[in-house]
Amino acid sequence: MKYDCFTNDTYNLYTIETNKFKSGHMEIVFRSEATFENITYISFLISMLFENSKKYPSKKTLSRKLCDLYNVMINGTSSRVGNTIITNAMVDFIDPKYTDMDTLEESIELLFELVLNPNADEFEFDELTFERVKKELAKTIESLKEDPKQSSILNALGALGPDDPRGFNANGDIGVLESITPKKLYDFYKNFLETSSRNIYLIGDLDMKMMNKMIRKYAKFKAIVDVDTEVYLPNLYVKKSNTLVEEANVTQTNLVQIYSFVNLTARERDYVVPLFNMLWGSGSLESKLYKSLRGENSLCYNVNTYYQKYDRVIVLHTAVDDSSVTLSLKLIIAALASIKKGKLTEDELENVKNLLINSLHLSLDNPDRLIDMYVFKNLVGLKSIEERIDEIRSVGLEEIIAVAKKMRLALTYKLRGE
């Protein structure tokens, strides 16, 4: 794989030239600040941009064009990473050796058509599209309650406080959504294009110099802006752990706990906590929590911990019969205590190291994940896979015990079933 960077006036093009895949993948990656309002506006905006465009004013005309270009896939997403929102406008296309260069160029052009020429007049977005997308987004936000796992996790994170980005719903807030008009959204869009830093990433078996020229024809961005906000959220300060209980019309009780850390070093944050997390509750049926809650006590089907590195928290989730909640909590505490007391073997640590390294290797077969790694290299200085593997290999048991002792329970949340 050959990595390269082409500097252009208003963006950089980062490329990975490889013959590993029969397809190519390109992303325009925007970066903006994660505020309560922004997250709803960007979520709405990205849905609008990928619904239709000036040239393809309906979903049907756009979808037909995608099929005609050999099922080229176009997609927009936004996700919060700590303090920032990363917005991706993506196109996946078949390697031109199976089609032709015109199909490739039209696919690239189409992505820029959607991003830069939306279905709007000079003041506001097309009202019919706006109303339809708004209604869908409102229902998406409301339908979170249909997934007890996701809703219990989001409710727990939301209880950390209204201004804490950890609790922002990635789809947006219904109150903010209601206040948005076609004009407000269009003003936001123009501002977004001018103030969000952006770069383009491309992977494929392509002549990248030629691709740079091709992309330059369509990437008509205005001034470049370099936003340099800190990506990591500050530590979650825990004065006293809280418990919150809500009722739901479900048969299981969903149990969520949020844990924060104090004074982690960069090495602990990047390499030790991921291993601790896998040992405790993530990664495989061999984790302490899985063995205890599922294997030995048959209390649940799933129990998982999720390390949110940029939020500096670990989120634990399980779903159990309501009568088993007390026992489950005891077992969770006991599993953590056993790690703090050093009841771990070198073999257990070696196993999770192998598992983590295996998951890094899996990234090498996926074009999207290769691009993601490139994005995060530029965003937070993510090291190469080889360097990360060396760091992972060097973590010792005493470091795992140390990070376990730095963890604080911030909140226990129960979405209680019948």
Add this chain to the structure above:
Amino acid sequence: MKKIVYKGVEETVYYEKLPNGLDVYMYPSDTAKNFYLAYNVRFGSVDTEFKVGKEKRFTSVPNGTAHFLEHQMFQEDDGHTAFEYFATLGSSVNAFTTYNYTSYEVTASDHFKENLEYLLRYVENPVFKQNSVSKERGIIKEEIRMYDNTPMSVLNFGLEYNLNNVDGHKYLISGTEEDIKEISAETLQNCYDAFYTPSNMFLVLTGKFLPLEALGIIKSVENEREEQPRKKITRKVYKEPVEVDLPYDVREMDVSVPKLKVAYKIDKDDFKNYSDLDLKIYLDAILVAKFSDISDLYESLTEQNLVMYGMYATRDVRDDYVVLTFEMETDYRDQVLDLIRAELRNIKLSKEELERVKKSNIAAFILHFDDIMDVAQDIEDDVLSSNRITDDIFDIYKNMDLRMANDIASKINIDNECVYFIDKLSE
């Protein structure tokens, strides 16, 4: 080894039938950094009544047995689990059960030999103990409850229950809480002995490995396997009537938008000039052209706000019947149903529509080779449905014929409709 070359992309699958009857399919990739191994057995949730060899009477087992067996396969003799060994290799392991088969998977980047050997050994040497079975019952009970709290699962399984009369698709893959109470260590052992035999199983390997080396490893393990007389498995077959069991059903759940799934059950005899592969390819084309986001119907449903997020249309070609299903979220159930029915009564594809679908199919086929798990899934689908790799699928797509598409479309009848609706909770 037999070489099977996919036309259009010139990718090769190697096939070998071992002396004990085990089929091995291998797709090595020069560019992949990882490998995916799947040990599959033709034993799914529908296989609840069977006899082996010359047995006179059929054995009946509870619904959910294949799934329960899959859960128990990871247990080992000394109280340990297969997960422990794979954890030492850093490999990802998983298993799943469908209506028709069970699959045991390993994904990893290193230790090919150890992973492959252990996959074969743990699947071929299970331990069923009553205390372990009792423990697993609690876990599966929570799994069943989890699905019962998920509206989309309720919608899918609810529709299948009402669509079918006697066909095994009627029942939950996991079984119900009542079903799994009846499953014992003996039940699992009997099913294992009947179905987990080499000639009823097949291996699929894809990704970074050398086929000759892989075959050597497989042969050395299989040579140690106790010789088993090949016995024919006879599954009890009930003729599924084309009439649906219950045409309409509704359940209230805490949903923000009601969910609708409608199925049309069509007698396979109505399509008697066509193979299952023909039906799959052309029905897919019809559904894409007339019910996906490129269709006029989809446009009117979304532009009039009759459905949220569009509509999802699928087909399934089963033993006795073909089923077309349409799934969506809507506040306008009756209006939407009328529009779907009207469209189904008058389907006619244009040349332009078919050309569009052809391009889409060809692209999807090529793209699958970017993912070793997608290639494995394609191989498994082919083996399960026709026992052969469809190596000419590229040409089949290229040569799709408008007259044939419209003949198949003309045979779609909607007399046997089954509707499942998840409504909002009453005030």
